[in-house]
Amino acid sequence: MRKHISKIIISSSLSLVLTACGGGSGGDEAPLSDIITLPTNISFPITPIGTAVDYSKYAWSINSSTLDSTYATNNNIDSDAHINMPTSTNNQKVKVAVIDQGFQYNHPEIYSKVIDLKNINQTVLTESYHGTLVSGVIASTYLGVAPNNVELILINIDFDNSTDADIIEAFNYAKDQGAKVINCSWGSTFDESIYSFSQQYLNTIKSMKDAGINVVFASGNEAYDLDNNLMDESELDTVIGVGATSVLNDVTDYSNYGSNIDLVAPGGGGTNLIGLLTTDLSGSNGSNNTFNLVNNYYTFTAGTSFATPTVSGVIALMLSENPNLTPNEIRTILIETADKIQSGTVTYTDLTTDSTTSTFNTKRAYGKVNAAAAVQAAIDAI
Amino acid sequence: MKYLFIFILSLTFSYANKFYYEFDKKVEIKTNTTTKSLNQTYDDIQEYTTTDGKTVKFKNQILVQCKKNSYCEDDFENLNLTNYKNIGNNTYVIKLDNTQDIFSFCQKLYDKEDIKSAHPNYIRKLIKR
Numbered sequence: 001m002r003k004h005i006s007k008i009i010i011s012s013s014l015s016l017v018l019t020a021c022g023g024g025s026g027g028d029e030a031p032l033s034d035i036i037t038l039p040t041n042i043s044f045p046i047t048p049i050g051t052a053v054d055y056s057k058y059a060w061s062i063n064s065s066t067l068d069s070t071y072a073t074n075n076n077i078d079s080d081a082h083i084n085m086p087t088s089t090n091n092q093k094v095k096v097a098v099i100d101q102g103f104q105y106n107h108p109e110i111y112s113k114v115i116d117l118k119n120i121n122q123t124v125l126t127e128s129y130h131g132t133l134v135s136g137v138i139a140s141t142y143l144g145v146a147p148n149n150v151e152l153i154l155i156n157i158d159f160d161n162s163t164d165a166d167i168i169e170a171f172n173y174a175k176d177q178g179a180k181v182i183n184c185s186w187g188s189t190f191d192e193s194i195y196s197f198s199q200q201y202l203n204t205i206k207s208m209k210d211a212g213i214n215v216v217f218a219s220g221n222e223a224y225d226l227d228n229n230l231m232d233e234s235e236l237d238t239v240i241g242v243g244a245t246s247v248l249n250d251v252t253d254y255s256n257y258g259s260n261i262d263l264v265a266p267g268g269g270g271t272n273l274i275g276l277l278t279t280d281l282s283g284s285n286g287s288n289n290t291f292n293l294v295n296n297y298y299t300f301t302a303g304t305s306f307a308t309p310t311v312s313g314v315i316a317l318m319l320s321e322n323p324n325l326t327p328n329e330i331r332t333i334l335i336e337t338a339d340k341i342q343s344g345t346v347t348y349t350d351l352t353t354d355s356t357t358s359t360f361n362t363k364r365a366y367g368k369v370n371a372a373a374a375v376q377a378a379i380d381a382i
Numbered sequence: 383m384k385y386l387f388i389f390i391l392s393l394t395f396s397y398a399n400k401f402y403y404e405f406d407k408k409v410e411i412k413t414n415t416t417t418k419s420l421n422q423t424y425d426d427i428q429e430y431t432t433t434d435g436k437t438v439k440f441k442n443q444i445l446v447q448c449k450k451n452s453y454c455e456d457d458f459e460n461l462n463l464t465n466y467k468n469i470g471n472n473t474y475v476i477k478l479d480n481t482q483d484i485f486s487f488c489q490k491l492y493d494k495e496d497i498k499s500a501h502p503n504y505i506r507k508l509i510k511r
Contacts, residue, residue: 100510101508101510130510157508159507159508159509159510160507162505162506162507162508163440163441163443163475163503163504163505163506164445164503164504164506165443165445165469165473165475165503166506167506167508168445168469168470168471168473169469169470169475171470172469172470172471172473173470175470175471176470185510185511186508186509186510186511187508187509187511188506188507188508188509189509193435193436193437194436194437195409195432195436195437195438195504196436198404198445198501198504199404199405199407199499200404200405200445200447200473200499200501201504201506203447204471204473207471218511219511220509220511221511303510303511304511305510305511308511
């Protein structure tokens with residue numbers, strides 16, 4: 001029985017981890033109907049709803065030096081749980097497409113980075129939280145990995161009614177709009193009783209890489225060993241597959257893994273552990289003021305869905321420094337600069353079947369993404 | 383002997399028309415596990431089992447990959463298929479009405495010179511992670 005990670009975590013740790021799920025009260029929220037029926041034909045410039053607040057002192061995945069000390073202590077946040085952000089970045093923009101369901105594109109943290117919204121199979125944005133949270137990890141002004149380096153192309157799909165054609169259209173649209181990174185915080189894991197990926201679907205994903213586009217997929221949240229007769233997009237050799245780490249600077253207990261997953265990155269949560277802070281639906285449509293730390297435009301969430309845009313953001317930073325890097329070069333750099341987390345207690349071995357000299361651990365892949373090291377390697381490759 | 387021949391012939395007719403090609407790979411259908419309704423539209427989901435035991439689900443829609451630099455919209459119109467959409471990279475999705483048999487049109491399209499692949503548009507339910 002597969003369950004969404006938010007349900008797993010909430011059931012085991014209701015007091016510690018919340019996800020975007022509506023509710024909340026008071027304040028300057030927009031009416032509910034203004035949010036769940038956002039039109040998909042947006043006009044620019046986008047008018048934001050509400051005001052962004054600097055909560056970076058709670059952003060453990062990208063920050064350590066200015067983290068709130070009480071918060072860090074109370075939540076057992078390892079001082080190395082973050083991704084080691086570079087000390088400075090340039091302002092070169094990289095187009096990042098986010099294929100997902102539901103975007104509150106006028107959120108005050110992301111509206112100014114959105115350059116396009118494409119609707120594939122919905123006429124209104126009826127369920128708006130997931131894409132909003134994912135986009136915040138990449139581009140949020142105060143919480144994002146690459147807030148100054150991305151232009152977001154938001155591509156909305158109704159996940160419950162999608163077909164191969166819908167997803168193919170989404171990928172082709174991203175390519176046609178010039179995306180260099182495509183973030184996919186979703187998947188369609190299935191077992192051998194189901195007909196496999198169609199060749200057309202696989203060809204489309206491969207064509208992205210052939211066009212110089214980096215496609216990043218989440219590995220999933222069921223603690224599955226994907227080598228065990230399961231098929232998943234994150235295992236394709238034409239994409240970068242990403243698992244999730246926690247505040248303990250180790251892989252989470254829910255993260256899917258396997259020999260074809262490439263990296264892990266902060267995704268937050270795990271049993272009794274706090275989630276990763278990101279943007280939420282604004283106002284009363286967002287979560288309540290989580291732990292009395294943030295207002296209801298923000299939420300602590302968890303899943304490989306949020307590890308994935310962490311890596312997508314790092315790739316954007318790399319490309320902003322060196323736009324000539326190919327997807328193969330990007331993958332090699334990410335792998336070879338990754339931190340071998342928990343290397344004192346677990347073993348990383350040299351795989352003879354891969355093309356890299358980096359070592360591998362079954363659950364932690366080639367290690368946790370290291371943003372500063374990856375960006376420096378990108379610069380060195382110029 | 384005569385009855386055996388009729389039985390084999392009927393089996394042949396039962397299965398012969400339910401197949402399509404994904405590029406050069408032939409996919410044959412063994413059983414239909416959904417009942418086709420009179421009011422079926424191109425958005426209704428059909429479920430079948432292939433001869434190698436896999437479950438396939440798709441709408442009454444065909445996903446077509448045309449050859450590079452070809453113009454295969456003429457091929458669609460020659461078959462009176464007018465409800466189609468270009469989804470990029472010379473790929474099309476064609477929506478059929480409830481009188482049009484998806485397997486028959488997949489085969490007819492696949493026989494066209496400009497078309498590399500024509501198969502049902504599979505359902506791919508996505509899971510947020």
